Amino acid sequence: MPTTPTARRPGVLRRIARGIAVPLGALASLSTIAIMIAIAIDVIVRNTSGQSVPGLLEMSESALVATVFLGLAYAGVTNSHVAVDLLTEALPRAVSRVLIGVAWIIGVLVSAGFVLATFERAVESTVSNELRQGLVDWPLWPSRWLVVIGFAAFLVVAVVNVVLIVRGEPLLGEDRVDPDLAAAQQARQQVPERGPEQASEGGQS
Template structure:
């Protein structure tokens, strides 16, 4: 139930970020080629929005087990071995995602301490690192749950 609520929130946030990305691009293109006045900071907005979109989508992909997988030997191995390999892969992925989350949380603390902001627009960068850390942790949890309930 809680996972479904997170999924709904993340889907709404991803849709909003995608809409904002399209709006920034559309306004910039129209401004640049029709009005000869490009949107100031459009490149930086696109970078920040795209990064946020990737991190928001990551837990959704993990929840549905939709990561790219190569299963060259899966059909030749017994079902029990496939389940164990899937669980091992989920645990390794979760460990890596937790390391990413730790690194991003450390980066966030540094950015807060330094007052780091984007160059053109002066947008604080720490919230983006916090979003990434939270997304990585949530992805790790979803990945482990998916690995435990693998068919």
């Protein structure tokens, strides 16, 4: 029995990338929920008492950082990042894969630069105990480290995708097959094509 894409066991690199990205994606989702709750509470309190809740705005800003940067790796693992594939879809597959590989190599270089730059900034922020002054003094250095973690996780995903391109394997997210779509395709392959004689008999009956 031929092995279907859904039956393949993910390799070590895929498991590592998903093991890093999925928990971070879950945290990004939780931070989004936290922002929604904080905004709702702040609106209710402001409309009833005329004053904002101290710290909610600052907390929402930090949660927004978590939502954006902790979700980067998950978007790369699920292949759900923004992409314009009008050109690559029209090219031969071999040429398309080369261009995608070049794009991911550039992604590795850019991500590595971001990791180094944000790491240095996070260290400076931690040493100086950087604060945001508002209704409360809110520490900014934890958010700086969230940016570093997000870029570092995305760097891992980019490196894994480069390795997969070199091996000629599907990228992260491309190996996920919709069960309904796969079943429909298999059913179409199993239906025998009707010959001219069968078609004419069907029309006479």
